[in-house]
Amino acid sequence: MAKTKILLSGNEAIAQGAIQAGCSFYAGYPITPQNELIAYMAKHMSKKGVFIQAESELAAINMVYGASAAGVRAMTSSSSPGISLMQEGISYIAGSQLPVVIVNIMRGGPGLGNIAPAQSDYFQATRGGGHGDYHSIVLAPGSVQEAYDLTQVSFDLADKYRIPVMILGDGILGQMMEPVQLSIKKFKANTFKSWALTGCKERKPNIVKSFFLREGALEEANLKLQRNYEIIRKKEERFEGLFLSDAKIILVAYGTMARIAKSAISQLRSVGKKVGLIRPISLWPFPQKPFNLKNKKIKYLVLEMSYGQMLEDVKLAVGGRQRIEFLGRSGGGVPNEEQIINKVNKIL
Amino acid sequence: MEKTFKRCQSLYDVPTHYCPGCGHGIAHRLVAEVVDELKIREKTIGIAPVGCAVVAYDYWNFDCSEAAHGRALAVATAIKRVHPQNIVFTYQGDGDLAAIGTNETIHAANRGENLSVVFINNAVYGMTGGQLAPTTLLGQKTSTSLEGREKKAHGYPLKISEMLALLPGVCYIERVSLESPVEVLKAKRAIKRAFENQINNLGFSLVEILSSCPTYWGLSPKESLDWIRDVMQKEFPLGRIK
Numbered sequence: 001m002a003k004t005k006i007l008l009s010g011n012e013a014i015a016q017g018a019i020q021a022g023c024s025f026y027a028g029y030p031i032t033p034q035n036e037l038i039a040y041m042a043k044h045m046s047k048k049g050v051f052i053q054a055e056s057e058l059a060a061i062n063m064v065y066g067a068s069a070a071g072v073r074a075m076t077s078s079s080s081p082g083i084s085l086m087q088e089g090i091s092y093i094a095g096s097q098l099p100v101v102i103v104n105i106m107r108g109g110p111g112l113g114n115i116a117p118a119q120s121d122y123f124q125a126t127r128g129g130g131h132g133d134y135h136s137i138v139l140a141p142g143s144v145q146e147a148y149d150l151t152q153v154s155f156d157l158a159d160k161y162r163i164p165v166m167i168l169g170d171g172i173l174g175q176m177m178e179p180v181q182l183s184i185k186k187f188k189a190n191t192f193k194s195w196a197l198t199g200c201k202e203r204k205p206n207i208v209k210s211f212f213l214r215e216g217a218l219e220e221a222n223l224k225l226q227r228n229y230e231i232i233r234k235k236e237e238r239f240e241g242l243f244l245s246d247a248k249i250i251l252v253a254y255g256t257m258a259r260i261a262k263s264a265i266s267q268l269r270s271v272g273k274k275v276g277l278i279r280p281i282s283l284w285p286f287p288q289k290p291f292n293l294k295n296k297k298i299k300y301l302v303l304e305m306s307y308g309q310m311l312e313d314v315k316l317a318v319g320g321r322q323r324i325e326f327l328g329r330s331g332g333g334v335p336n337e338e339q340i341i342n343k344v345n346k347i348l
Numbered sequence: 349m350e351k352t353f354k355r356c357q358s359l360y361d362v363p364t365h366y367c368p369g370c371g372h373g374i375a376h377r378l379v380a381e382v383v384d385e386l387k388i389r390e391k392t393i394g395i396a397p398v399g400c401a402v403v404a405y406d407y408w409n410f411d412c413s414e415a416a417h418g419r420a421l422a423v424a425t426a427i428k429r430v431h432p433q434n435i436v437f438t439y440q441g442d443g444d445l446a447a448i449g450t451n452e453t454i455h456a457a458n459r460g461e462n463l464s465v466v467f468i469n470n471a472v473y474g475m476t477g478g479q480l481a482p483t484t485l486l487g488q489k490t491s492t493s494l495e496g497r498e499k500k501a502h503g504y505p506l507k508i509s510e511m512l513a514l515l516p517g518v519c520y521i522e523r524v525s526l527e528s529p530v531e532v533l534k535a536k537r538a539i540k541r542a543f544e545n546q547i548n549n550l551g552f553s554l555v556e557i558l559s560s561c562p563t564y565w566g567l568s569p570k571e572s573l574d575w576i577r578d579v580m581q582k583e584f585p586l587g588r589i590k
Contacts, residue, residue, distance in 0.1 A: 052426075055452070056451060067429075070431055
């Protein structure tokens with residue numbers, strides 16, 4: 001690929017990032033606001049790869065299960081109602097320890113909701129979402145460039161930990177266009193996976209499953225997952241911090257919400273207000289490191305395009321040691337700069 | 349003296365978990381014999397269902413994947429598309445293939461996926477305690493149709509094989525039975541044909557196997573075979589459907 005900078009929407013950037021990362025299987029079902037992603041995959045995926053428009057999100061996630069079991073890098077994408085339908089499959093993927101990348105370009109809910117951007121699937125994404133004790137790694141890009149970059153990271157993390165990785169964006173990120181610096185590095189896609197289903201020539205048969213009936217076997221399998229999650233918690237925290245050394249009040253926001261927070265911060269700092277930002281990039285594991293718990297005077301303002309979901313993780317991180325305020329809107333409403341500035345001024 | 353009957357290489361030497369008189373053991377063996385005879389064990393990938401045959405991979409000596417209830421053909425579609433040189437088949441019961449997974453079944457067939465399907469029809473949900481299945485016969489008593497299947501309340505036995513035969517992507521459908529040694533041999537020929545079709549890239553093949561469930565039919569193993577012949581085969585006639 002040439003060293004180029006091209007204009008892409010967030011949806012297209014994720015698709016291009018996936019192709020760049022060696023994703024050779026994509027299955028999806030149309031839903032707004034992520035349709036550019038499925039269309040881009042249909043158009044640009046290599047002839048050697050497999051693109052399937054599935055009959056439903058249920059079929060799409062289970063196709064991705066099959067492709068991953070067969071040993072290739074596989075991805076599906078959808079938006080909130082479709083991601084709800086995929087929860088069964090994601091639980092099976094987690095239980096079978098399959099590396100899969102799932103993209104959720106969130107829209108308003110509950111139910112059919114609307115097609116406006118939202119962040120209200122945070123709980124579903126970070127708490128597992130389906131049945132059973134499991135997690136997906138959840139990454140939240142804040143720009144189109146980052147959507148492109150993190151998609152590539154997602155495939156590596158999925159393979160490294162044999163875990164589903166979810167890219168959690170919203171309708172604004174999916175639809176907005178920005179220049180993207182394309183990467184020229186070549187990925188070692190589809191590195192050898194000894195557990196994959198390829199036919200048992202010259203080896204014992206491989207079984208991909210999440211079913212453990214023998215007494216004690218499921219507990220063992222769960223403990224294996226938990227040990228994996230513990231390593232991920234230690235090693236895979238990702239965040240961006242701004243002005244954390246002098247900030248008296250720290251805004252905590254991810255994705256599109258963090259962009260709006262940044263605009264508010266630059267206005268507030270131009271009039272001397274000591275405001276900083278913690279932008280979690282990994283939502284699971286939720287970053288603990290940027291929270292300076294020693295300075296009791298620091299206050300946090302959690303901003304969401306939802307009604308207090310990430311707020312719970314901030315409360316867990318802070319553990320009651322510092323004051324936390326909240327501003328959130330959803331269902332198509334997005335907290336704007338003015339509302340953020342007013343709220344900050346009230347707290348200060 | 350020549351040994352004419354032996355264990356298949358594609359079957360492990362393990363005790364069965366199936367009930368006395370259950371058809372799954374025979375069907376598992378037929379699949380294994382076909383895989384051995386076609387010399388495809390090292391490139392076969394089986395998809396086990398959710399249902400009594402959920403641990404089919406504990407019997408089959410080749411690569412296998414689990415699939416969520418009803419989703420076997422979505423999983424199989426992807427595996428076959430990724431590895432077109434491998435032989436991929438699903439093994440599914442009536443609840444799996446014709447109730448919860450109807451959508452996946454119809455669309456995989458309609459895409460003409462080059463897959464082989466072994467469809468076990470025993471007219472009841474076995475693993476969960478003998479509830480009404482899509483294929484339960486009118487009048488047949490189950491734990492959720494206590495007075496027998498009644499058309500107004502439960503609809504009719506679903507003839508998914510006949511429905512699938514309408515689709516241009518489907519190359520072969522045959523209904524067979526395990527009620528007697530003669531029919532078992534015919535069943536094996538049908539399974540072999542479904543696998544050969546895949547080897548020859550002919551598209552979607554399905555073999556529906558009428559199979560006994562003495563436990564939830566409330567019959568002895570022998571009576572169950574008679575019931576397949578005398579009752580079930582009247583509703584589900586044997587033979588080539590497509």
